[in-house]
Amino acid sequence: MTSGRAGLRLAACLLNISEGRRKDVVEKVARAAVCEDHGQEHLRATVLNIFSDYDYNRSVITIAAPVDWLDIAETLVCRVPGCSVFLFGQAHLPERQSLVQRRKQLGWFNRRAFNAATVIPDVGLSPTLRHGLTGVGASPYVMNCNVTVDTQDLATAKAIAAFIRGSSAGGLVGVQSMAFPHNGQIEIACNVESFDDHDTRWAAGDKSGYVSYSILGRTYHYVSPWLIEASIKKSARDHGVSTVGTALVGFTPEECARCAAYALTSGVREFWRVRGGVFM
Known part of the structure; x- marks a missing residue:
């Protein structure tokens, strides 16, 4: 993304970590994004947002910096010995496989299929229990939008998630969706990817409900949160359930x-902190 006001070419980093219950730990990780080892602040980075989910013990930290400052994978491996990194998206050359594709390759979604001993990382050492496995990727901007449905029937929620998924016939372009039990209900969690005019699904489909923006003269599009919410509401209604809330993460x-x-x-x-603390 770019900002004419600041004259900057900016990149946003959505840092996902497996900690959402210990606020002090999450804030320490966020602080490390803008500080050197000796505690002085970086001049060229900012933490825009922290979202923590207590139930799933995870947090998403949104960091922004000039694009020429980011060198995440190599820096991480140098500063934290033992790290193991796999790449995805535009960082995964020449294949440019998506995060979902790389996770499936690694058995990420199936603990029984995941074998750390057989994983060959793109950067760093083989995974260990202490350091785990870190994914680092690059893509046009990705937004997170979650809609909660008032049911405990996971099969129904998975059907709703499949209805809006971009890979489904008639789905929303750029949307990756999954269903997760959450607080006695089920959350349809959506990664909303930006895409350009070369996407064939966009060229052939209904363009209402999509938002456009430009980066260095190139136009990108994404599904608006209201269209995601409306589409999930429609599918939920068809399955005899209702929605109870929508959250834009970041x-x-x-x-x-x-x-x-x-x-x-x-x-x-x-x-x-200026925006009022840990929030969605």
């Missing part, structure tokens, strides 16, 4: 660019 691309430009030009390294 920002739309435009919001992210505006907040990042403000934070970086104003010297606000922990923007998430």
